[in-house]
Amino acid sequence: MATFASNPTAPEDDDGYRLWLRYEPVTNAAIKVEYLKYASFIANTEKGEITGSALKELQTGLKQLIGKRVPAITTAGSRTGGVVFSLKPATGDSAAKEGYQIQPVSGNIVISAQSERGILYGTFALLRHMQMQQPLKNLRISSTPKIRYRMLNHWDNTDGTIERGYAGGSIWKWYELPERVDPRYEDYARANASLGINGTVLNNVNASARFMSQEYIGKVAAIANVLRKYGIKTYLSVYFAAPKTLGGLAGSDPLDPNVRAWWADKVAEIYKTIPDFGGFLVKANSEGEPGPQDYGRTHADGANMLAAALKPYDGIVVWRAFVYKADPDADRFKAAYEEFVPLDGQFDPKVIVQVKNGPIDFQPREPFSPLFGNMPKTPLGMEFQITQEYLGFAAHAVYEAPLFKECLESDTWVNGQGSTVAKVIDGSLHGYERTLIAGVANTGSDRNWTGHPLAQANWYAFGRLAWDHQLSAEQIAAEWTQLTLTRQIKSREHIVKMMLRSREIYIGYNTPLGLSRPWMGVHFAPEPWQSRGARPDWTATYYHRADSAGLGFDRTTSGSNALSQYRPQVQAQWNDPDKTPLPYLLWFHHVSWNKKLGSGRTLWDELCHRLYSGADSVSWMQQQWELARNDLDTRVYADVAGRLKVQRREAIWWRDAWLLYLQTFSRQPVPASLTPPDRTLEEVKKSVNIYLMR
Ligand code: GCW
Numbered sequence: 001m002a003t004f005a006s007n008p009t010a011p012e013d014d015d016g017y018r019l020w021l022r023y024e025p026v027t028n029a030a031i032k033v034e035y036l037k038y039a040s041f042i043a044n045t046e047k048g049e050i051t052g053s054a055l056k057e058l059q060t061g062l063k064q065l066i067g068k069r070v071p072a073i074t075t076a077g078s079r080t081g082g083v084v085f086s087l088k089p090a091t092g093d094s095a096a097k098e099g100y101q102i103q104p105v106s107g108n109i110v111i112s113a114q115s116e117r118g119i120l121y122g123t124f125a126l127l128r129h130m131q132m133q134q135p136l137k138n139l140r141i142s143s144t145p146k147i148r149y150r151m152l153n154h155w156d157n158t159d160g161t162i163e164r165g166y167a168g169g170s171i172w173k174w175y176e177l178p179e180r181v182d183p184r185y186e187d188y189a190r191a192n193a194s195l196g197i198n199g200t201v202l203n204n205v206n207a208s209a210r211f212m213s214q215e216y217i218g219k220v221a222a223i224a225n226v227l228r229k230y231g232i233k234t235y236l237s238v239y240f241a242a243p244k245t246l247g248g249l250a251g252s253d254p255l256d257p258n259v260r261a262w263w264a265d266k267v268a269e270i271y272k273t274i275p276d277f278g279g280f281l282v283k284a285n286s287e288g289e290p291g292p293q294d295y296g297r298t299h300a301d302g303a304n305m306l307a308a309a310l311k312p313y314d315g316i317v318v319w320r321a322f323v324y325k326a327d328p329d330a331d332r333f334k335a336a337y338e339e340f341v342p343l344d345g346q347f348d349p350k351v352i353v354q355v356k357n358g359p360i361d362f363q364p365r366e367p368f369s370p371l372f373g374n375m376p377k378t379p380l381g382m383e384f385q386i387t388q389e390y391l392g393f394a395a396h397a398v399y400e401a402p403l404f405k406e407c408l409e410s411d412t413w414v415n416g417q418g419s420t421v422a423k424v425i426d427g428s429l430h431g432y433e434r435t436l437i438a439g440v441a442n443t444g445s446d447r448n449w450t451g452h453p454l455a456q457a458n459w460y461a462f463g464r465l466a467w468d469h470q471l472s473a474e475q476i477a478a479e480w481t482q483l484t485l486t487r488q489i490k491s492r493e494h495i496v497k498m499m500l501r502s503r504e505i506y507i508g509y510n511t512p513l514g515l516s517r518p519w520m521g522v523h524f525a526p527e528p529w530q531s532r533g534a535r536p537d538w539t540a541t542y543y544h545r546a547d548s549a550g551l552g553f554d555r556t557t558s559g560s561n562a563l564s565q566y567r568p569q570v571q572a573q574w575n576d577p578d579k580t581p582l583p584y585l586l587w588f589h590h591v592s593w594n595k596k597l598g599s600g601r602t603l604w605d606e607l608c609h610r611l612y613s614g615a616d617s618v619s620w621m622q623q624q625w626e627l628a629r630n631d632l633d634t635r636v637y638a639d640v641a642g643r644l645k646v647q648r649r650e651a652i653w654w655r656d657a658w659l660l661y662l663q664t665f666s667r668q669p670v671p672a673s674l675t676p677p678d679r680t681l682e683e684v685k686k687s688v689n690i691y692l693m694r
Contacts, residue, residue: 014633016448019191019456020483021127023064027487028133035066035130038109041073041082049229050116051085054123057190058083061127080107083126090114092144095435098198099144102126109136117198117231124194131483143468146426149316149352149381149436150466151199151235152192153281154443158208164387166394167444167451172202178222185223188443189230195463199233201438205283205320207237209246212266221273233278235318240282240302241290242266253295254305263309271313279315280306281354286323299323299339300346307348316434317348318381321355321371326535331553331560333359337370345377352436354381357407359562361518362390364507365403367574367587370565372424373412381436382408382425386458388442390517391506393524394451395646397621398506399499401461401473408469413567422469437466452643453636456484457499474500485636491628498624505621507583508614509651512607514552514586515658516543525688526657544586546665550593551603552586563588582606593666604666611659612674615651622648657684 014022026032039062044055055072062070076084084105090097091114100113100122111122125141155163156170173182192200202220203211210216224234239245243252243262252259270277284291284302292302303319310317324335340353347353353375358366362385372380384404391398408422415429423429425437439462443449450456457480464476477499481492511517519540521527530540545553555562556575563571574580577589582597593604601609622644629637659670660681670676677684 014636016453016456016636016639017187019449020131020460020480021061021190021194022483023061023127023131024487025067026065026130026133031133031135032066034136035062036068037081038083038136039066039068039070039081041071041076041079043073043076043079043082043084043108045074046085046087046116046119048116050231051087051119053190053193053229054085054116054120057120058123058127061130065127065130076108082108084108084110085119085123086110086112087116087119088112088114095145095148098196099142100125101143102129102139102141104136104139109139120193120231121196128194128479128483132479133487145196145467146469147435147437147466148427149199149318149434149438150197150463151201151436151438152197152386152441152443153201153205153237153383153438154441155204155206155387156202157204158210162444163204163206164385164389164440165442165444166388167442167449167455168446169444171443171445172223174216174219177219181222181226185226186229189227189232191449191459192232192463193230195460196467197463198231199235199278200227201235201237201281201318203237205237205281206287206289207239207283209239209242211236212238212242212246214269217270217273224274224277228276233276234274235278235281237281237283238306239290240284240292241294251295252290254292254297254301255295260305260308263306267309267313267315271315277313277315279310279317279350281318281320282306283320283322286320298343298346300343300351303351303353304346304348307350310350315350317351318354318436318438319347319351320383321353321369321380322361322383324537326537328536331555331562332537333553333555333562334560334565337374337565340371341374343378344375347378349433352379352381352434354383354436354438356383356385357404360516363516363518364390364398364503364511365406365514365583366516367584368407368410368412368421370562372410372421373414373419373429373567374565376414376430379427379432379434379436380424381438382421383438383440384462385440386442386462387440388452388455388458389523391503392510392647392650394455395524395643395650396506397452397454397498397502397640397644397647398458399454399461399473399477399502400458401465401476402500402503404461404465405469405473408465411570413569417569426469439463439466448639453640454499456480460484485633486628486631488628488631491631494624494627498621501617502621505614505617508610508617509654510614512610512614513582513603514584514588516587518543522688522691525691526654526684527688528658528661529685545590546662548665548667550591550595551607551662551665552590553588554590555588559590593668604662604668605671607662608659608671608674611655615648615655618644618648618651653684653687657688660684 097115098117100118113119160169241252243249243259247262283289285293303317306317321336321340324332355369355371359369410421412419427435460480461476477496481495520538521530528540533539536542574588591603594602656677
């Protein structure tokens with residue numbers, strides 16, 4: 001459906017499609033009277049596409065919120081009682097240009113901005129305010145994004161599948177593009193624009209060269225035409241070896257003039273079809289993908305070649321730092337730093353290096369990547385993973401804002417205290433002109449977009465934090481719950497409480513005390529025993545290092561010394577096992593089973609307690625959800641209740657797998673206060689093997 005107005009979903013039977021843009025009728029009578037006072041007209045002098053979208057959205061929203069079709073006029077003149085879009089001359093930097101102000105001025109609500117995008121974002125902010133039934137009197141909002149490029153990365157493939165996607169197939173229908181343009185693209189754009197997201201990479205970083213073909217550029221252009229109306233630029237992931245595989249050249253050496261000419265021509269071709277094309281995202285020399293190192297060149301050589309091709313245009317190169325070699329003696333933790341820090345200062349100004357939040361791979365909890373702060377001459381962008389690859393797919397409820405915030409607020413100490421990761425990526429620490437934050441999308445073709453209804457909150461939270469990383473996880477959860485699930489305060493409180501604790505609960509049964517699990521294999525199932533793989537760092541045992549002496553990865557001077565990649569103040573937090581906060585303990589230390597921890601328990605006992613309390617707390621989450629039941633749509637209630645049952649079962653599965661497996665090393669009983677698992681290790685292994693069977 002092109003707009004929700006044409007086909008509203010009945011509130012008592014919500015299928016989740018409308019996300020946080022439900023525009024449910026205002027129920028507070030006094031508020032409704034006030035809103036009607038500003039509903040005589042919407043004045044939009046601009047003829048632009050983006051303000052046109054803002055106008056349409058506001059009309060749709062008001063129609064549903066207060067039941068009135070508000071007419072559009074071009075100028076307010078002396079009229080009062082309406083909403084006025086006011087576009088001002090641009091003065092500030094790129095980010096400032098996208099900000100907006102909303103305030104009452106002589107009897108109207110005025111949304112002013114320095115760009116059409118600003119007007120659109122202001123309109124969505126006003127609608128958010130109204131959906132929450134807040135008064136307009138004394139309304140004064142002034143908001144500017146802190147980061148310039150706020151993007152989603154889709155890991156979507158040409159065949160309609162999504163790498164690490166858990167909500168159906170891709171929403172991009174390559175086989176029917178460009179002729180048929182699915183109306184869903186517009187609703188996708190609306191949802192993103194409502195958060196201030198202004199860029200999207202359509203395809204997987206494990207990229208197909210096909211996207212550089214004329215045929216696919218035409219398909220991409222059809223999507224770009226829709227996204228553009230909502231201020232979203234379209235980007236593509238590139239296959240580094242495309243000059244060879246698609247262009248028929250002898251190789252793809254970034255310093256070869258023929259290769260450079262191929263890219264320059266390709267870029268010109270793209271811009272002819274998509275004049276506002278955003279640029280490229282590149283995964284190179286990582287997990288088997290081709291890259292400049294295949295020709296003895298560096299990441300900088302590769303990125304700069306693409307930057308040169310993009311030179312005549314506005315587009316940028318986003319080069320990923322997710323690299324690690326298959327070296328059995330190395331610590332994967334250190335790999336990105338080792339490869340990238342020496343290149344600081346060598347990248348073209350059009351290049352942004354995109355760094356995953358942690359040094360390994362989107363684990364439920366990781367220390368921040370040591371790259372942040374250590375490349376002062378190179379703009380570093382943040383890559384978060386919204387899709388729940390390591391967070392229980394679409395079965396477990398894990399609210400991610402606390403994870404994002406934890407990383408953003410970490411102090412790198414590179415310029416003294418307060419040099420947070422947020423200040424690195426928003427440019428304030430090193431004065432980067434181009435700043436970026438990206439989220440690996442969790443959207444798919446499921447009717448409710450994200451599979452798990454509560455996973456919508458993760459898309460929402462990413463977008464809100466991309467705009468303003470100072471918002472709190474709690475504020476965002478409260479906002480989202482109110483917009484999406486219920487306006488009833490008590491029920492909202494239960495849900496927010498559950499969301500805020502959900503990540504710690506998950507960590508409790510999944511990776512307590514700083515364990516990690518980036519192993520290959522079933523990927524959603526516990527397999528801590530997995531010790532064979534194509535590479536050593538694709539096994540579970542590589543990461544947890546359990547043995548008869550203890551558990552955990554020694555990254556101090558007596559081990560891999562990965563800690564040396566951080567500033568001394570950061571090292572001081574983590575290099576002494578007696579002082580390391582328990583959530584990070586096993587990230588940095590191999591700890592003996594009987595060591596007494598700060599909690600007063602031994603490592604083994606603490607581990608058991610955390611695994612149990614994590615799994616048990618899922619029942620607590622179920623109770624919170626139950627308490628909100630009467631204020632929830634029946635379909636959404638039932639969907640989440642069902643998924644929580646799965647989560648409870650799988651939480652016990654994880655608990656038992658870790659516990660029974662690690663017990664073969666610790667050789668200690670489960671503490672007396674806990675009821676031991678009612679199955680054997682062999683039985684748990686069998687239950688996992690079912691998922692490996694053909
Ligand atoms: O998290 C890992 C995933 C891969 C992914 C890779 C990456 C797109 O398991 O599926 O590939 O990271 O980020 O490149």
